[in-house]
Amino acid sequence: MTADRPGDRLTVRKTFKLYIGGAFPRSESGRSFVVRDAEGRFWANAAQASRKDARDAVVAARTAQPGWAARAPYLRGQVLYRVAEVLEGRKAQFAAEVGRGEGLAAPRAEEVVDAAIDRWVWYAGWADKVGQVLGGANPVAGPYFNLSTPEPTGVVAVVAPQESSLLGLVSVVAPVVATGNTVVVIASERVPLPAVTLAEVLATSDVPGGVVNLLTGRVAEIAPWLASHLDVDALDLTGAGGADSDEPTGQLAGELEAAAAENLKRVRRPPVVPEDWTADPGMDRLRWTLEIKTVWHPVGV
């Protein structure tokens, strides 16, 4: 990072905002919070999202969802692959931000960014394969054509991992949108800025506005509004408690899960042991936001 040294050109700093419905608003509450780098120095003021921002994000996600799900899986795959192409071009910026935020030396930060890009590519490739792997014809005992197909559950709220600000974030968001869901994600509270930069990538690739909506701020403040929101279909608590959060007791996650029960959201509980975001993720995170639809049709002349 270029320091503001005397004699050097003064750098233009970026205002870190929310990403809702394809636009970058400040919080409607007018609040911001101080983001510090891994060494505790001031880095930036980030927008501190409010209840209203969370609700706006859900509206944007809901509005975008039918159109996103209706795109051919192949096209969704291409759109998401395009994100990886744009990510690759901004690798240096991500490596700098991830390094500064997570306190990683440059080579390690670059590895993490490489892994995040490859992870995005991996999930992009799933878009037109999930149906064939998870769906199929069912051999029922009667003259019926019987076919099961996975479909997206709808709007998914995600509390992103707190430690892994980019690779972890990509690993929880990409599988959800690959299958046609839309998402409202609360970025890592301590290292939110790589997430905002990821939002800039999404905004300048071909992903329609509203497919991914990003909130920065206090998890304990925002997450309850998403957990109790009746237009949210699923809730990922990965960063909300337990091993990948700042709140290891898991009390908040339990409360959020209880709130989510009101409209029977599909809930993904926080991991018991910290997730290794560099490991092969398997299909787990693709499955949990899918509904299986089974169609029956008689067979006969």
Next chain:
Amino acid sequence: MVFDYAPAPESRSVVDLRSSYGLFIDGAFVDATGPDRMKTVNPATEEVLAEVGVADAADVDRAVAAARRAHTAVWGAMPGRERAKYLYRIARIVQERARELAVAESLDNGKPIRESRDVDLPLAAAWFFHYAGWADKLEHAGFGPDPQPLGVAGQVIPWNFPLLMLAWKIAPALACGNTVVLKPAETTPLTALLFAEICQQADLPPGVVNIVTGPGATGQALVEHAGVDKVAFTGSTAVGRQIARTLAGTSKRLTLELGGKAANVVFEDAPLDQAVEGIVNGIFFNQGHVCCAGSRLLVQESVHDDVLERLKRRMAELRVGDPLDKNTDVGAINSAAQLARIRELSAAGDAEGAERWSAPCALPDHGFWFAPTLFTGVTQAHRIAREEIFGPVLSVLTFRTPAEAVAKANNTPYGLSAGVWSEKGSRILWMAAQLRAGVVWANTFNVFDPASPFGGYKESGYGREGGRHGLEGYLR
């Protein structure tokens, strides 16, 4: 008042063909060992487009050795996610150069630019894109927890969809970690040679893809080569049979996508205008040079006259001519030999008593052309009902009951595809269950997708190409 079509030719300037091409071996264009060259011509004008090398057994040997080295040293052990990224690159370059490739394809093959531009090229790119995504997901494909590549694949493809067939062959092979030696058809080598340039632009490691051009003898040398672990062939049933005999007793794996004589079954409750569009698409798409073409129309007796009247009216609207004209529906027959075959079988139709009707259309003076044609009064014994014509010739038969439709549809040694036209879902699904064919299109025809397996029953070959199922032929 009649408005005629003005010519709307696609520009040839997007294609920069060299006058001469070598073989593509180990990442570079090299001269063939022997002195022989062959010319590839534009079937619409008989103009020579380029000279290409004729690979002999020594050249095939070099190519197989390069593929083996690449498999052992680089490609076979490369992590799937890295192979995936190469294939994504190829997919993107095919998309970027799509117009150039489409024009080259129409020049070399004779197919209308509308088809090469809107069908062949988008599908070829999609095939690479789809299989790129499989390269790092093979353990999820249902072939065991740790599926392995076979090694070197020898692939021989036909002239009807030159680049698309290349994509069908190369994309899954590479995704699974195999390296390939591919022989394009004798009359349509150009897009495969342009594809070799694409491999270079993608920085694909040398030897992963090798292209050897030549006649049938080149293909035979490839198929017989001891260093090949798997043979994939698309072409005629006669050659497929020969290959199966050649490979008998060896450890080589084989997949075959061969001929067809598809029944396109139209019930009286079908939406007839839609069915007529489907019949036309089924047999006149790509001049009928389609192994899954709906070449036998089985129409229910009660709507026979109605369907035929609509069909003839529609056929009379087909625009036959310059493949590069964007208005053209039916282009040139690919070669003089194929034209002779179509004429010979059509003459047999006349001789055996079927009644010929051809669309009234002017045909160009040069090149190889055959007007869209149908035969009525065809019986199951006629040659035009039994043999694959592979041209724009439709044989019309009738039936009364669904059972009779099934019996007639299945009365063929082939089993690649079939069509059913009806508004009744349960009947469509019943027919689909009865038909001995690998692909059944209902109220549509000739649709393809990289996610959808394609391949035949019976003497139309074995193995499937497309989707998860298409990986099986390249894994152990």
